[in-house]
Amino acid sequence: MKKYAYLEGIVTADAAFDAFGKTAEKLFENAALATSEIMVDFKTLKTKITKKIVLTAENNEQLLFKFLDQIVFLKDSEQLLFKKFKVKIAQDKPCTLEADCIGDKISQETQKLRNDIKAVTYHNFKLEQTKQGWKARVVLDI
């Protein structure tokens, strides 16, 4: 199963992707990967630092938004980028997410950096569960 695909034709000025996953947790991981890969070439990113993210939200949709938003936030507040994620979601009310994010501090000299994400948007934001699994569509402001 493909993890994610970048989309053309939705937005001109920014980036968009569809992420997939058999389970919700896998979906979240792949969406996070899709988000991160916009910013850096994974081949040039090391896995030196692990950061734990814990979030709660009212539903899975909000949870995904907050999760990706947090990844963007950490990029600026702590200069961190990640290339591996392990996500656990507890489905009781409210939904709780625990994620281990593995990556490294940003280094312009040694890493191949790409686009700077300004924000996760609600534009066409969608999270749905189908017979094949989970799917999300996210548009990012670059």
Place this chain on the structure above:
Amino acid sequence: MESTSSAGYISMIKNIKQISDVVWEIPKTFKQGMQVPARIYATENILKQMEDTVVEQLTNVACLPGIQKHALCMPDGHSGYGFPIGGVAAFDTETGVISPGGIGFDINCTHPDTRVSLQYGTWLTMKELESRWGNIEINFFNLSNKFKQETKILCQMSRQEKEFLYAIKTETGRELKVTADHPLLTKKGYVNAEDLEKNTFVLLHSFEGIKYERPSSEIVVDKNIIEQTLNKLGKNNAGNSVKQIINFLKKKNILELRQDSPQLPILLKLAGFILGDGVITFVNNKVGFCHFYGKEEDLKEIKSDIEKLGISISKINKRMRHHSIQTKYGISDFKFEECSIIKKSTALAVLFVALGLPYGRKTEKSYRVPAWIMKAPNWLKRLFLASFFGAELSKPSTKKNNQFTFYDLQLNMNKSKLLEQNAFDFLNDIRLLLSELGVESRYPVLVKGNNYVGKISDTIGLRITISSSCSNMLNFLEHVSYEYNQQKRKLASLASAYLRLKKSIIEHRLEVRKKAKELYDLCVEPGEIARRFETQLADKQFILHSIYDRQITIPRISYKFITFEDYAQKNSSGSDGFFWDKIKTIEIIQYDGLVYDVTIDNEHHNFIANSIVTHNCGMRLLKTDLTTKEVQPKLKEIVDLLFKTVPAGVGAKGFVQIKKPQFQEIMTTGVKWCTENDYGWKEDLDRIEENGCINGADVTKVSQKAIDRGINQLGTLGSGNHYLEIQMIKAGQIFDNQIAKKLGIFGNNQVLIMVHCGSRGFGHQIGSDYLQMFEPAMKKYGITVKDRELACAPFNSKEGQDYYQAMACAANMAFANRQVIIHRIREAFSKIFAQDPEKLGMQIIYDVAHNIAKVETHKIDGKKQDLVVHRKGSTRCFGPSRKELPKIFRETGQPVIVGGSMETGSYLCVGTDKAEEETFGSTMHGSGRTMSRTQATKQFRGEKLQKDLATKGIYIRAVSMSGLAEEAGSAYKDINEVVDTMDKAGVSKKIVALTPIGNVKG
């Protein structure tokens, strides 16, 4: 060049009007909910290439409450979030009270099958309401006069509800499925569904009406029919009267009259009434009169409807009438005050006759229900019937000897004895219409004793009755009811509620009776049964009686039950048929699907739409006294040094290391902090929009998260389309020498530096924070928008003001960011040219913001108004007469910096006084993308681009090569065309074109 537009889409928009060479207008009728038209500034070429989403987003913005004049789009417009990039919108700042003004079951978040009550007694389900079907208005409850009124639908939205809905059932059997936050009107005001309790009273109205269907465009009356009618009336064309009548009707847009003409529903109502209590007369075969008789309150409605046709009614007459009727009981004399409207209008009278109505004394004329009515959609049929019944059908009332049961409804008609058959035919027409609407009635009967010996002929009386059996009566009261008769309408609504209540009680009693009998058959002791099932409405005596009575009969209502009169008095609210109904059950049901929102009846508001103002991005132009002669040889050195000293790209850390208190000071003082901390010159302040500091910034409105995100970014360029560019003026690129000179441009080959960046993660975090905060705020204020990214709040609400104050913090940080960056640039040049930056003439020409909301005063229709002007990817361009500008720009107009791509170059323009009238003093900001980033990376390679540009003498350093590819020139519109557009529109004058020679990117 590929683009994501569907070519020609915009020109396919029906009714797009070309206002001038470069100005196009999309009318309000394009989309349901538009408050103002939308205008696009573009050449035809640019227009054709604009994406569909630009129009979609622009017209969504036009739906926002409080928007003034037009929703505008600049020629560099392209798709954004909620608001298109290149969009401008101004909103009124005066406080407006937000009054939901909705009915008890006001529409906020409801199940798609919920029926919504609409104008002209129609309904559609929420789901059906979503698709565009015309301009029909929606009903709402006016809280002050307690009348059902109608108004436009402003906005509609649907969203996924993935969890559950509240199913609320009332005593009279009404059911609503809504989301937890959907408010219902109770005696204590609006209460959300999740907070409602059993036995709370909610406000309802019984009338449902008929499902709306689109009428056809079949002609009902045209010029020929009018002429034929006039012929039949024996009217000749003396004095051109025929032509006059036709022209009059044409002027009022009544001719040609079609089934889907907006006047038709009104004419139908009036026609029904005329057949009851009205008459059409022609005096001396020349002048036509339309008479309406009734109660003053009903005639007021008729007057208002006639005036909607464009025909004025001067007054409602009142006079005392005496009547003498011979009945079987003798001669009956009575006098009463009669109210009437008598309209002298031959055209109107002829129109009604052309529609099929009789003129003169109706009892003497043969007529049927006009054929076109018999064929019309049901809701139109209903309008005709209901007003006929308003005049002629008896009101719902309970029997004298049984106050729980209604009389049959009766319609009596008198006719000349010679026209008896016609009378039967006519009444059967009425019955046929009724049955098509689901109401059964009895065959007409002659009524003995209603004969009248008249002046002209003997008349007979006929009657039809509508049986008062429960289901038939409910069908009538809820789907047909009465028009032009307030009293009957009110009684109809209450009667329906009463009948339903009665029905549910009888059903309850039947249930108890059945169960009691079953248990008795199982040998349970009667006393025990009575104890188990006894309720207020099925008491012990009833249960025992049920057991001992050998047959299962349908129980009658208990004598303890409330009478209709008492029920009406107790629960009615106002005089239009609204009443209070108790909630019987509230259940939570699983739901996973769409729910719908509708916004109605909003008064003027003032808004900041969050997505419009998030990024606080802007441009700054720095001049030098250097020419390419001096700079070219050192270009690589300069760019490399700048690349080193001005951080850019992902994760860049600002070179200004500050702690929170200093950051907060920057948030409130902007560039002032910089000049006080040796990051600039005092005279810089005059050369920045708002003097580099927007008033009203409040650090407490900024989240810690935003601070964390932004605190390390002071002195960073960002990435994407942000850059620092060294530019030159090529020969022939100065378009106005005089103004150019005043701005500091001295001539060809002069080198300037342009900086494009904003408030970085700080501003974006503030934007995201408030976008999330505005969602509950919108529910609180009853606002819905067509796009989630247009989340907003009233400007004068706490949420709105908080956001404005936080935005000001971000804007000030952006001004400060650009300031410290040019400080670095001055330092770099100073080092390389071994001279003070002052000696190098490195003054700021100007600094403008182009993603911001500003409070400004503008004239609308000659009157000065305070507005919140949103510029998203649009630059302010004030003209010389604006007092906000520093003295030097009062001679030239405000400088406008327009950033192009690396290959096409940029522009320096100035604002004009005309800009105010056109665009609230706004113009483009850049050239706008045409190609998506992914497309661009497919087509271009960063490294190749860098090499190609180097051969052209343009030296670039970029943190991200893929990012560089995305910024390729062909991914953008032609900036010359964009700038020329606004120049042609007289909004911003082009002064100088600037060509890049060096660039630093993130």
